[in-house]
Amino acid sequence: MPVTRFPPGQNAVEELMQHLVIGAGSAIAAAIIDQYLEAGDSVVAVSRSINSGAMATANGRLEWLQSDYSEESIQRICNRLRESALVFDRVFICNGILHNAHLAPEKRLEDVTTEQLTEVMQINAFQPINWVKHLKPVLRSKQHCILTAFSARIGSIGDNGRGGWYAYRASKAALNMLIKSAAIEYQRERRNVQFLLFHPGTTDTPLSKPFQRSVPPDKLFSPAFVAKQLLSIIDGLDRELSVHYLDWQNTAIEW
Numbered sequence: 001m002p003v004t005r006f007p008p009g010q011n012a013v014e015e016l017m018q019h020l021v022i023g024a025g026s027a028i029a030a031a032i033i034d035q036y037l038e039a040g041d042s043v044v045a046v047s048r049s050i051n052s053g054a055m056a057t058a059n060g061r062l063e064w065l066q067s068d069y070s071e072e073s074i075q076r077i078c079n080r081l082r083e084s085a086l087v088f089d090r091v092f093i094c095n096g097i098l099h100n101a102h103l104a105p106e107k108r109l110e111d112v113t114t115e116q117l118t119e120v121m122q123i124n125a126f127q128p129i130n131w132v133k134h135l136k137p138v139l140r141s142k143q144h145c146i147l148t149a150f151s152a153r154i155g156s157i158g159d160n161g162r163g164g165w166y167a168y169r170a171s172k173a174a175l176n177m178l179i180k181s182a183a184i185e186y187q188r189e190r191r192n193v194q195f196l197l198f199h200p201g202t203t204d205t206p207l208s209k210p211f212q213r214s215v216p217p218d219k220l221f222s223p224a225f226v227a228k229q230l231l232s233i234i235d236g237l238d239r240e241l242s243v244h245y246l247d248w249q250n251t252a253i254e255w
């Protein structure tokens, strides 16, 4: 795991405000990073593979860390971030799968398998809560911080009128519950941290690619549009609530 710019005890970067983007290989994450870099901010990105091209053009304001998202790797990165004394005011957990080379969303109960449920749950719910667990010592400063986890409207139990897509639906509902519980606990020990479960709307990324045919062009968003909406929603987020579940229009979604 190459971490070169902020070795432990290096005072020069202490108190420097940073944004942390996990799952930085996501198309929406890339747009978030671009917009922060354009604004002159600094970003620490984490993904399965390092994007050296993005780092090369960021004038030293983008650090990229590699993770296989095992709990050991998550803990190692969080320990290193804690030692660096960097202060994060925005954290994004963007990871999520709907399909891959060997799985597709289930249309009927007969398609449901334990293997698919386990794999999708692992990536969409269990890995994010592991980040939230190990980030607690990192987010210890008094700095107000908003941690956004990418959820989906389909994770709403109240809004489920169509069924299907069992593993994805259940994983996002589980993510919502895990984050809500974590927000309650953080409120006791880290009142500076607020949580946002965010539904980006149907966005033109590899995740939605196979399902875009029935989406009207004006309802298929670009990653840049969604990132702009999200950054503006976060900047104006009501600080009274410890956790919000919002869509790209800043409208609350039924749990």
Ligand SMILES: NC(=O)c1ccc[n+]([C@@H]2O[C@H](COP(=O)([O-])OP(=O)(O)OC[C@H]3O[C@@H](n4cnc5c(N)ncnc54)[C@H](OP(=O)(O)O)[C@@H]3O)[C@@H](O)[C@H]2O)c1
Binding pocket: 022, 023, 024, 025, 026, 027, 028, 029, 046, 047, 048, 049, 069, 094, 095, 096, 097, 123, 150, 151, 152, 153, 199, 200, 201, 202, 203, 204, 205, 206, 207, 208
């Ligand atoms: N696009 C949409 O229409 C839509 C709608 C509702 C919700 N969302 C949510 O928005 C978030 C961002 O998705 P996107 O649309 O930008 O999709 P994307 O470009 O396909 O990005 C996929 C994301 O999932 C991670 N990922 C893929 N396979 C993984 C694995 N085996 N283990 C761990 N992580 C893995 C990637 O991590 P790396 O960085 O390590 O590659 C990346 O962060 C997701 O949580 C998704 O569920 C998207």
